[in-house]
Amino acid sequence: MAATTEQPDASVQRLLPWLVAVAFFMQSLDTTILNTAVPAIAQAMDVKPLNVKSVLASYTLSLAVFIPISGWMADRYGTRRVFAGAIGLFTLGSVLCGLATSLEMLVACRVVQGMGGAMMMPVGRMTLARTFGKAELVRVMSFVAIPSLIGPMVGPVAGGLIVTYLDWRGVFYVNVPVGLLGLYFVQRYLPDYREAKVPALDMAGMVLFGGGIALLSYVLEVFGDHTHGAATVVVMLAIAAALLAAYGVRARLTPHPLLNLGLFRLRTFRAAVSGGFFTRLGLGGIPFLFPLLYQIGLGFSPVVSGLLVLPQAVASIGLKAFMPAILARLGYRNVLVGNTVVVGLMILSFATVGTHTPVWQIVGQAFILGFFTSMQYTSMNTLVYADVSAQQTSAASTIAATGQQLAISFGVAGAALVAAIFVPPELHSHPAAIVHGVQQAFLALGVLTVLSSVVFMELKADDGEGMSNHDASHRRHDEH
Known part of the structure; x- marks a missing residue:
């Protein structure tokens, strides 16, 4: 069991989900606000827009490399110190990114940001898992996920406004006040969990x-x-x-x-992590493709480009309230198999978007994609903990977070690769060529997502039943 220097009281328990949610919001805002600024960064640094993929991929890669040590760090040095250090490092990296004068320097500073971000998500989840019982965990994590969805709503629009009326460097400076505020509240309210005895790294x-x-x-x-x-x-x-x-x-x-691969013997954990990995490969490249399609291919302004992403985030938040009932009625297997196919088909539908596509159709497609993407993420993220014991929660969270970030990093790189294959270097700024290349990338990502539904077929009809049924969840918690 985890040793802690204090037992959080009721007021801290009420504030803790908000505190973790703010950190997650800062991360999601940073990623989505930067996507909208990709064309502006490319122009300012005199590089091709597709080459800016290294700025996006380097951050998620840094997350994937450093997330595995986050559990050990928290157990050894305490959740409060590690979480505060993560926010501080992320904020420092943001300032350095805003000061970057070359693409190479920006990539290096994004790695620093990623080192801080790598500690935030898994350590935040570990803290929640150690503070709240399993019966409450799904509800709490669902709440924490909402601010992470608000980030994609605010990010593209804020990024468009900053790029249009200020400077692209401002997309990094917005993290500074949030980070400083987060440091204050972490030091004051975050429980300081740590293990009494920690093996060597x-x-x-x-x-x-x-x-x-x-x-x-x-x-x-x-x-x-x-x-x-x-x-x-x-x-x-x-x-x-x-x-x-x-x-x-x-x-x-x-x-x-470093990573306890023995957890993959659990069917639900194996399906959630491996199926989630392949599904996120398809979904991970979309935030990189949308700004290219909307701004360079279709000629929309950064602000309009950001607004076109907004329906996707609105639909994602709107579904959260219905997820427990949907999972309880249909079960994880039916939801994940069927929903994965629908998500893949919706990604494929964006291969039809071109210069003559009406805006209302793009908005409708984005809304539907956001609806089913939210269902996909919630199902996969909660299934991870279905058959995991209390002692295995930290290890499970670390592996799941590592796989998630790897998939996003590979998804961005894969989407850019497919687009680059169909767009010759001399046509990287040609609207028609960009539209064609992005359409091919959507086709590849959509097919991959549809095929990933096969992974979820190994689930049984009653797998994860305790996570989607509140009464059953209470019974499982009492047994532990």
Whole structure:
């Protein structure tokens, strides 16, 4: 069990979800506000818009590399210190990004941001899991997810306004006041959980896993740029595969691995994480493609581009209240298999968007996509904890967060790769060429998402029943 220097009282328990939600809001706002600024950053730094994908991918890659050590850090140094340090590092990275004078410097500063962001999400979830019982966890995490959905609503519009009337650097400076306010409340109210005895950090595992993931992501990023020959790419892929395979072997042999792969023996956990990974590959590239399509391809202003994303976020929030009833009635298996196919078809529908598509149709498609995407994320995120014990919650959260960020990073790189294949370098600023390339990327992502529904077919009809039924959840909590 976790040792803590204090037992949070009722007032702290009421405030804690709000505090974690604000941190999640800052992260989601940062990502979505930056997507709208991609064309402006490309113009200011005199690079091709597709090359700015490295700014997006480097952040999510940094998250994926550093998230695995977040659980160990929190257990060793305490949730309060680590969470405060994460917010401070994220805020510092934001300031440095605003001061960047080149694409390379901006990418490096985004890595610093990612190091801070890597600690926020899993440590926040761990704190909630240790403060609230399992019967309350789904309700609390559903609440925490709402501000994360408000970020995509505010981000594109705010990014469009900042880029249009101020400067692209402002999209990073908006994090500073939120970060400073968060630091104050974390130091004052966040419970300080830590383990009484913490094993040594699996440094060898971190090198193997982090190195393999970083190299694999790099290959995906440069593959379409023709900066390396085919032989070099094959060698790098082989090294990445060898590093990850070596980590898999080490994880089975060491008593305290970086990531506890033994959790994958649980059917519900395996389906939620692996199915979620492939589904997020498709969904992860969409925020990168929308600004390219709307601003460069269709000629909309950054503000209008941001407003066209708004219906997706509105639909996502609107569905949250109905999710428990939907899951209780249909079950996780039916929801995830059927909903994944619908999400894939909706992604495919954006391959039909072109210069003659009416705005009302784009708005309608975005709203429907947001509705089913929200159902997908809520189902996958809660299924992770269906059969996980209280002692395994931290490890499960760490693995789920790592897979989630890897999928988003690979999704951005994959979407940019497909678009680059169909758009010659000399036509990267040509509207018709961008529209064609983005349409092909939507086709690829949509097909991948539809196929990922197969992973959820291994679920049984009653899997996750306790997570979607409040009374059953209480019974499961009492047993523990």
